């Protein structure tokens with residue numbers, strides 16, 4: 001947890017990051033979540049990213065990488081992500097099984113660092129908000145103290161704080177019961193660090209970009225099934241699988257863009273009532 005990864009800016013001084021989230025892979029490549037084959041949709045997302053030929057420095061994987069707790073599912077994640085030529089860092093989501101996740105990813109050379117210095121001006125901190133066995137999130141005292149310690153070391157750096165669970169209401173009532181339960185404690189740490197202005201989540205399988213106490217919270221589409229914004233009850237969306245790009249500039253400016261597959265070949269089963 002203390003290890004610190006340092007990456008130079010590859011192309012001038014901007015840092016470019018690719019976010020992949022909520023792949024929900026299974027041991028079997030034929031298996032589906034809500035009617036979407038999650039291995040195939042992940043594979044198609046990777047194909048589309050390769051076609052884009054964009055320059056970037058780092059991949060962030062923001063949890064729910066596996067749906068079924070198996071080593072094989074994490075091996076599929078590794079095989080996919082290793083198609084891309086850049087380092088990847090990750091954090092766990094509510095569905096992940098860390099005993100299988102940690103070793104499988106580390107054995108394949110995927111970095112477990114949770115504090116990343118990017119060029120001369122930026123840093124990432126990756127938090128573990130998982131409460132094993134339940135869908136909602138919580139940051140433990142240990143996580144909160146670690147965050148404070150990490151930010152105290154480099155308070156002058158512009159910072160992306162990454163966690164799986166959304167710390168504010170998303171607008172989907174059914175998903176908001178599964179949000180981060182102690183956002184006030186996260187806010188209490190961040191208020192000491194004015195350059196920790198940007199938070200990035202997964203979990204809600206939809207694009208979101210909102211102000212939270214003067215900070216920016218962004219969430220991103222899953223590489224498999226999408227949830228429809230602003231719904232009271234569980235509702236699947238027909239939008240295609242997606243991913244997100246970030247460009248971080250030396251003065252703290254952040255630019256971001258969500259991309260999705262152009263094809264509609266991953267249509268979910270709209271009659272599903274949950275999982």
Ligand SMILES: Nc1ncnc2c1ncn2[C@@H]1O[C@@H]2COP(=O)(O)O[C@H]2[C@H]1O
Pocket residue numbers: 064094095135174175178203204234273274275
């Ligand atoms: N019908 C449902 N009602 C409420 N929560 C659900 C339903 N179906 C699934 N969920 C949970 O909501 C979570 C949202 O995203 P996750 O992929 O983390 O996992 C999901 C499930 O744990």
Ligand SMILES: [Fe+2]
Pocket residue numbers: 064093094095164202203204
């Ligand atoms: Fe989740």
